[in-house]
Amino acid sequence: MNVQVKRVRVRAAVGALLIAGSLVYSEQLPLFSAQGPDAEAYGAAEHFPVGSPGNEFDKKYMVGTFSHFDTLFPVHSIAPAPQAWEFHRSPNPPELAYFHAGSRYLLKDYLAHLPVTGLLIAKDDQILFEGYQYGRTDRDRFLSQSMAKTIVAMLAGVAVSEHSLNSIADPASKYVPELKTSAYGKVTVRDLLHMSSGVTCNAEDSKLGAIGLPILTHDCQQTAPEGTKFRYSAADSEVLGLIVGRATGMSLARYLEEKIWRNIGTESKATWTIDASGHELPFCCFNATLRDYARFARLLAYDGAWNGKQLIPRQWLLDATTVKDSDAQLSPGKPAPFFGYGYQLWVLPGERRMFALLGSNGQRIFVDPQSKLILVQTAVMEKPVDPPKDAETIGLWLSLVHRYKNE
Numbered sequence: 001m002n003v004q005v006k007r008v009r010v011r012a013a014v015g016a017l018l019i020a021g022s023l024v025y026s027e028q029l030p031l032f033s034a035q036g037p038d039a040e041a042y043g044a045a046e047h048f049p050v051g052s053p054g055n056e057f058d059k060k061y062m063v064g065t066f067s068h069f070d071t072l073f074p075v076h077s078i079a080p081a082p083q084a085w086e087f088h089r090s091p092n093p094p095e096l097a098y099f100h101a102g103s104r105y106l107l108k109d110y111l112a113h114l115p116v117t118g119l120l121i122a123k124d125d126q127i128l129f130e131g132y133q134y135g136r137t138d139r140d141r142f143l144s145q146s147m148a149k150t151i152v153a154m155l156a157g158v159a160v161s162e163h164s165l166n167s168i169a170d171p172a173s174k175y176v177p178e179l180k181t182s183a184y185g186k187v188t189v190r191d192l193l194h195m196s197s198g199v200t201c202n203a204e205d206s207k208l209g210a211i212g213l214p215i216l217t218h219d220c221q222q223t224a225p226e227g228t229k230f231r232y233s234a235a236d237s238e239v240l241g242l243i244v245g246r247a248t249g250m251s252l253a254r255y256l257e258e259k260i261w262r263n264i265g266t267e268s269k270a271t272w273t274i275d276a277s278g279h280e281l282p283f284c285c286f287n288a289t290l291r292d293y294a295r296f297a298r299l300l301a302y303d304g305a306w307n308g309k310q311l312i313p314r315q316w317l318l319d320a321t322t323v324k325d326s327d328a329q330l331s332p333g334k335p336a337p338f339f340g341y342g343y344q345l346w347v348l349p350g351e352r353r354m355f356a357l358l359g360s361n362g363q364r365i366f367v368d369p370q371s372k373l374i375l376v377q378t379a380v381m382e383k384p385v386d387p388p389k390d391a392e393t394i395g396l397w398l399s400l401v402h403r404y405k406n407e
Contacts, residue, residue: 030130030131030132030138031129031130031131031132032131032132032137033111033131033132033133033134033135034134034135035133035134036063036111036115036116036117036133036134037111037112037113037114037115038115039134041059041060042059042060042062042063042115042134042380043060043061043063043064044134044135046060047135048063048064048134048135049061049064050064050065050068050071050072051064051065051072052072053072053073056069056072059380059382062361062380062382063117063134063135063136063380065143066117066142066143066361066378066380067117067136067140067141067142067143068140068141069141069143069273069285069287070141070271070273070287073273073274073285074273074274075271075272075273075274075287076251076252076253076254076271076272076274076280077253077269077270077271078253078256078257078261078269078270078271078272079257079261079262079269080261080262080266080267080268080269080270080292081261081262081263081264081265081266081267082262083265084265084266084267085264085265085266085295085307086265087122087125087126087127087291087294088125088126088127089126089127090126090127090128093128093129094128096121096128096129096400096403097399098110098395098396098398098399098400099395099399100391100392100395100396101391101392101395107119107129107131110392110396111131111133113392114362114379114381114392114393115133115134115362115379115380115381116133116362116377116378116379117132117133117134117136117140117142117378117379117380118131118132118133118136118140118142118290118376118377118378119131119132119290119375119376119377119378120290120291120293120294120374120375120376120377121373121374121375121376121400122294122297122298122373122374123371123372123373123374123404123407124298124301124372125298127294130290130291132290134380138289138290138291139268139289140289140290141268141269141270141271141287141288141289142287142288142289142290142293142363142378143285143286143287143359143363143378144284144285144286144287144288144293144359144363145284145285145359145360145361145363146283146284146358146359146360146363147286147293147357147358147359147363147364147365148272148281148282148283148284148285148286148359149237149282149283149284149344149345149357150343150344150345150357151252151256151286151296152237152240152241152244152252152282152344153193153240153320153343153344153345154260154300154304154312154316154320155244155248155252155255155256155259155260156168156189156193156240156243156244156343157304157312157313157316157317157320157343158255158259158260158311158312158313159244159247159248159255160313160316161312161313161316162248164247164248164249165189165243165244165247165248167189168188168189168190168193169188169189169190170188170189171185171186171187171188172184172185172186172187172188172189172192172239172242172243173185173186175242175243175246175247176213176239176242176243176246178213178217179213179216179217179239181217182216182217182218182220183199183220183221183222184197184199184216184220184235184239186226187199187226187239188226188227189240189243190227191226191227192236192237192239192240192243193240193320193342193343193344194227194230194327194330194341194342194343195230195231195232195233195236195335195341195344196226196227196228196229196230196231196327196329196330197226197231197233197235197236197239198222198223198224198225198226198227198228198229198231199220199221199222199223199233199235199236200220200221200223200231200233201215201216201219201220201233201235202219202220211234211235211238211275211283212238212275212276212277213242215235216235216238216239220235228329229329230329230330230334230335230341232335234283234284237282237283237344238281238282238283240282240344241279241280241281241282241283242279242282244282245279251279251280252272252279252280252282253272253280256272259311260296260299260311260312263306263309263311264295264296264298264299264306264311265295265306266288266292266295267289267291267292268288268289268291268292270286270287270288270289270292271286271287271288272285272286272287273285273286273287284359290376290378293365293376293378294374294376296365297357297365297367297374297375297376298372298374299311299312300317300355300367300369300374301367301368301369301372301373301374302369302372303317303318303369304316304317316343319342319343320342320343320344320345320355321342321343321345321347321353321355321369322342322347322353323340323341323342323347330342330347332347332348332349332350333349338394339356339358342355345357346358352368352370352401352405353369353370354366354367354368354369354401355367360383361379361380361381361382361383362377362378362379362380362381362393363377363378363379364376364377364379364393365377366397368401368404368405370405371401371404371405371406371407373400373401373404375396375397375400377393
């Protein structure tokens with residue numbers, strides 16, 4: 001059957017499933033549910049309304065907002081591949097279980113416990129599970145939150161391979177001369193990748209899109225020596241994004257589209273929120289469908305290669321996901337209670353190389369390169385995220401890795 005025809009038939013069936021509020025999984029369809037934990041508080045009676053600038057993070061509007069963020073703020077669009085690369089589906093999907101707090105659970109329990117809007121688990125080219133809650137579907141573009149930071153870091157790797165960006169030892173001011181006399185002027189690209197600039201900006205997290213050259217040049221101070229102290233900073237990502245844009249002479253959206261997005265068989269348009277100056281927010285607000293996030297995760301699982309073509313340098317991925325002894329401040333348990341930190345992504349502890357993209361409110365991508373296992377989650381967790389909720393996600397991931405670690 002023609003792929004496009006099949007997709008139309010699948011989507012036509014989704015509406016009936018959502019009206020019924022049922023949970024369905026088959027060879028053709030993911031799981032769809034009109035409900036989810038605490039659905040009434042998330043706006044179920046009003047069909048999960050979309051908020052407006054100013055109330056977009058209120059609980060009642062989170063489901064609608066996080067799947068329609070690009071209708072609230074201006075964006076740049078990223079075109080999909082000319083022809084979609086399709087994941088395979090098993091006619092008999094495996095039962096996936098996990099352990100948390102001494103108990104064994106199934107995925108239906110996980111979805112009942114956590115406000116997940118979308119969950120996809122895949123091993124290489126096969127989807128093991130794909131499900132949606134709160135009336136969301138495989139057509140919705142979900143907000144990345146800070147997972148966008150990793151996308152920028154991967155674009156930096158492409159720029160290095162093309163010699164647009166000469167070296168990660170270069171100072172920021174080499175590419176953004178306006179920063180020459182600022183606290184960021186001498187900070188290297190490497191320290192930005194590691195969130196170890198040692199710079200603090202007073203207003204960096206005041207509101208969406210507030211970071212820009214005026215703040216970076218006049219509202220930031222050096223509070224620690226470069227490369228010695230980890231501090232999670234949207235401003236570090238902002239400077240990194242400016243560097244990639246200046247080095248390549250392209251917007252982040254266009255560079256992503258040309259170098260990665262259209263080359264990994266994406267099936268849907270993606271969008272990236274822009275600020276008042278027309279630049280993408282490097283620290284936030286990329287929007288894509290669940291399966292397209294999974295395609296990006298699969299690219300990372302193959303250390304930057306897609307079906308034999310190296311899109312991101314393999315050594316870049318290895319460096320990005322490995323903490324060196326000389327970077328003690330980045331070791332697992334130092335930047336966060338569980339995770340270490342690489343190039344704008346999080347590194348899991350242990351000898352097995354695994355890493356994660358983490359965004360606020362429960363946006364998660366986990367990657368195990370050895371088994372080519374990936375997990376993509378979008379969610380509407382309220383801030384601050386309750387530690388046991390993250391612990392359950394980590395428990396699910398580690399249980400999956402244990403099951404497939406030798407395959």
